[in-house]
Amino acid sequence: MRLSLSFLVALLIALASPLGHAAFFAKQDAASAAPAVQPDPLGRETPRSMVSGLIEALAALDYDRAALYFDLPAASSNRQRMNAISQARAFHALLDGGGTIKPFAALSNDATGTLEDDLPMEQEAIGEITVKGKPVPILLVRGQDGNLQVWRVSKETLAQVAAASQRMPAEQQEPSKNEIVVGGAPLTDWGILLGLGILIFGGLWMLSALIVAGMRRVVADPAASSIYRSVEAGLPPVSLLVAVGIFYNWADSLPVSIVARQTLLRYAGIVAVIAVVWFGLRLVDAITDVATTRMQRAGRRQIVSVITLVRRTVKVLLLLFSGIGILDTFGIDVTTGIAALGIGGIALALGAQKTVENLVGSVTVIADRPMQVGDFIKVGDVIGTVEDVGIRSTRIRTGERTVVTIPNGDLSARQIENFADRDRFLFNPVIAVAYGTPSAKLKEAISIVQQVLAEEKHLAEGARARLGNISDRSFNIEVFAYIDVREFDTQVVIREALLLAIYERLEAAGISLAFPSQTIVFTHGGQEQVAAARPVVNLRKAEGPR
Numbered sequence: 001m002r003l004s005l006s007f008l009v010a011l012l013i014a015l016a017s018p019l020g021h022a023a024f025f026a027k028q029d030a031a032s033a034a035p036a037v038q039p040d041p042l043g044r045e046t047p048r049s050m051v052s053g054l055i056e057a058l059a060a061l062d063y064d065r066a067a068l069y070f071d072l073p074a075a076s077s078n079r080q081r082m083n084a085i086s087q088a089r090a091f092h093a094l095l096d097g098g099g100t101i102k103p104f105a106a107l108s109n110d111a112t113g114t115l116e117d118d119l120p121m122e123q124e125a126i127g128e129i130t131v132k133g134k135p136v137p138i139l140l141v142r143g144q145d146g147n148l149q150v151w152r153v154s155k156e157t158l159a160q161v162a163a164a165s166q167r168m169p170a171e172q173q174e175p176s177k178n179e180i181v182v183g184g185a186p187l188t189d190w191g192i193l194l195g196l197g198i199l200i201f202g203g204l205w206m207l208s209a210l211i212v213a214g215m216r217r218v219v220a221d222p223a224a225s226s227i228y229r230s231v232e233a234g235l236p237p238v239s240l241l242v243a244v245g246i247f248y249n250w251a252d253s254l255p256v257s258i259v260a261r262q263t264l265l266r267y268a269g270i271v272a273v274i275a276v277v278w279f280g281l282r283l284v285d286a287i288t289d290v291a292t293t294r295m296q297r298a299g300r301r302q303i304v305s306v307i308t309l310v311r312r313t314v315k316v317l318l319l320l321f322s323g324i325g326i327l328d329t330f331g332i333d334v335t336t337g338i339a340a341l342g343i344g345g346i347a348l349a350l351g352a353q354k355t356v357e358n359l360v361g362s363v364t365v366i367a368d369r370p371m372q373v374g375d376f377i378k379v380g381d382v383i384g385t386v387e388d389v390g391i392r393s394t395r396i397r398t399g400e401r402t403v404v405t406i407p408n409g410d411l412s413a414r415q416i417e418n419f420a421d422r423d424r425f426l427f428n429p430v431i432a433v434a435y436g437t438p439s440a441k442l443k444e445a446i447s448i449v450q451q452v453l454a455e456e457k458h459l460a461e462g463a464r465a466r467l468g469n470i471s472d473r474s475f476n477i478e479v480f481a482y483i484d485v486r487e488f489d490t491q492v493v494i495r496e497a498l499l500l501a502i503y504e505r506l507e508a509a510g511i512s513l514a515f516p517s518q519t520i521v522f523t524h525g526g527q528e529q530v531a532a533a534r535p536v537v538n539l540r541k542a543e544g545p546r
Contacts, residue, residue: 042068044150047114047124047140048107051262054153058095059184059259063088071141071152087158090165094129095258101127101138103248104266111149113142124151131164185257193251193264200250201243208235233286237279244272270326277322284314308391354409358392361408365389368412375420376488379406424460424482425491431502432474432514441511442467446477448505453481455501458494460484474514 042065043049050069057066067075067084070091075081095101108114113124124140141154179186212232219228247268251261288311295307366389371377375386377396384398394411396404406414433445449465456463463481470476483491506513 046109048109050151058092071155091161098255099129100252105269131160136160185260189256189260197247200246204239204243208239229286233282237275241275273322273325280318357409358407361412364412370416378417424484427481431477434512434514445511452501
C-alpha cells in the first residue's frame with residue numbers, strides 16, 4: 001500500500017509539471033497514432049488475390065506490372081527491367097500454349113495458403129506449365145516485400161520459364177497483331193470456349209429431355225409418380241452441373257489464352273452454383289408437392305401448412321447461400337455482410353419472439369399430434385371442434401357456433417383433452433329402487449339390470465351391476481360398463497336403448513323407482529293427516545367410474 005501511494009504521488013507530480021504533462025500526452029498520442037498496416041496495392045496477400053492480379057496484368061499486356069508478381073529483385077537498371085518484362089511475356093506465352101492455373105474457387109484465399117498439401121508452409125502450387133514436354137508445377141513463394149508478407153511466383157518456376165523461353169520462337173512470345181483482342185484475349189479463343197460450353201450443355205440437355213420423354217411413356221400416371229417427378233425436376237439442373245464439370249476438365253487443357261480460360265472458368269463457378277441452387281429448388285418443389293398431395297388425401301391439412309413453411313424456408317436459405325457464393329466469386333468480401341446478417345437476425349428474433357414461439361408451437365403440435373382437424377377437444381375453458389391448425393394459431397368452433405383462435409405457442413403449453421380419440425364410452429348410471437321394496441324384488445331388480453347388460457352386444461367385457469349403496473331415500477344399483485363403439489352418435493342411441501330396456505323390465509316386474517318425497521304430519525281436531533309429494537322417477541348418472 002505504501003509503494004502504491006508513493007507511485008501515485010509521483011505520477012501526479014509528473015503530470016502537474018508542464019514537461020511531465022506534455023510527455024504523458026505525447027506518449028498517448030504516439031500510441032493512438034501508430035500507423036496501421038496498409039494492404040498490398042497489388043493484392044498479393046493470398047494466392048487467390050495474387051493470381052487474380054497477375055491475370056489482370058496479363059490481360060492488359062502490362063508486363064511491367066506482371067513482373068511485380070515474380071520473386072525478382074527490384075529493377076535498378078533498364079536491363080533488369082527488360083529482363084523482367086521478357087520473363088513475364090514468356091510466362092504468358094507458356095500459359096497460353098497449354099499451361100494451366102487452378103480455377104478461382106480452388107485457389108486458397110488464406111494468407112497462409114493451403115496447409116493440407118505436402119509443400120512447405122511458404123510455398124503454394126497453383127498450376128502447371130509444360131517445359132520440354134514435361135509438366136512443371138507453378139510454385140508461389142511467400143516472402144517479405146517491405147513491411148508486407150506477399151505471394152509471388154517462385155525463382156524455381158522463373159528458372160523453368162527462362163529455360164523454356166530460350167527454345168521458344170520469338171514470334172510465339174509476341175501476341176498476334178492480326179487477331180481481334182477482347183478483354184485481353186483473342187476473339188477466336190473466346191468463341192472456342194463459349195462454343196464448347198454451349199455444345200456440352202446443349203447435348204446433355206437434349207439427352208435429359210429424351211430420358212424424361214421416355215419415362216413419360218413408360219410411367220402409367222406421371223403426375224402421381226414420385227420417381228418421375230424427381231427425375232423431371234432434377235435432370236435439367238444436373239445436366240447443367242455435369243456440363244460445368246466437363247467444361248472445367250476440357251477447357252483447361254485447350255491451347256487458348258489463359259486470360260479467356262481463367263475468366264470463363266472463374267465465372268463457370270457461378271454457373272455451377274446456379275445449377276446446384278436450381279437443382280435444390282426443383283427438388284424441394286417435387287418432394288413437397290408429393291408430400292402435400294399425400295397429406296391432402298389423408299385429410300391432414302395442418303401438415304400442408306408446415307410443408308409450405310418448410311419449402312419457403314429452404315428456398316430462402318438456398319438463395320441466400322447461393323448469393324454469398326456468387327459474391328465471393330466476384331471477389332467481394334462477404335464476411336462483413338454475414339456478420340451484419342447475424343446481428344440483424346438476432347434483432348429480428350428478439351422483435352419477433354412471439355412469432356417464433358408460435359412457429360415452434362406449430363411444429364410441436366403437428367409433431368406430437370394431440371389433435372387433428374375435425375376432432376372434438378377441450379382446451380382450458382374452450383370446448384369445440386378443431387377447424388384449422390395454421391402456422392400461427394389454431395381455430396376451434398364452439399357449441400355456440402363461435403370461433404376461438406388460440407396461438408399455437410399457448411396451445412402447445414396447455415392441457416388438451418381430445419374426445420375424438422376415445423375408443424369406447426363409459427356407461428355408469430345409478431338406478432335408485434324405492435324404499436319398501438322387498439329383498440326378493442330388490443334381487444330381481446339387480447338380476448334384470450344384469451340381464452339387460454348381458455344382452456347388449458355393443459358392451460365391452462366386464463360389464464357389471466351391483467347394489468352399491470343404501471341411501472336415505474333409495475336402494476342404489478350402480479352400473480359400470482363401456483359401450484364399445486367410437487362414434488358419439490352411435491353410443492347415444494345405445495345408451496338410450498339400455499335405459500329404456502331397464503325401465504320397461506322393472507316396470508313389468510312391478511318394481512318402483514325411487515323418487516324424492518317429503519312427508520308432512522300435522523294434527524287437526526285430534527286426527528293426523530299425511531300429505532305426500534308427487535312421485536318423480538329418478539335415474540341419475542354418476543360423475544365417473546368407481
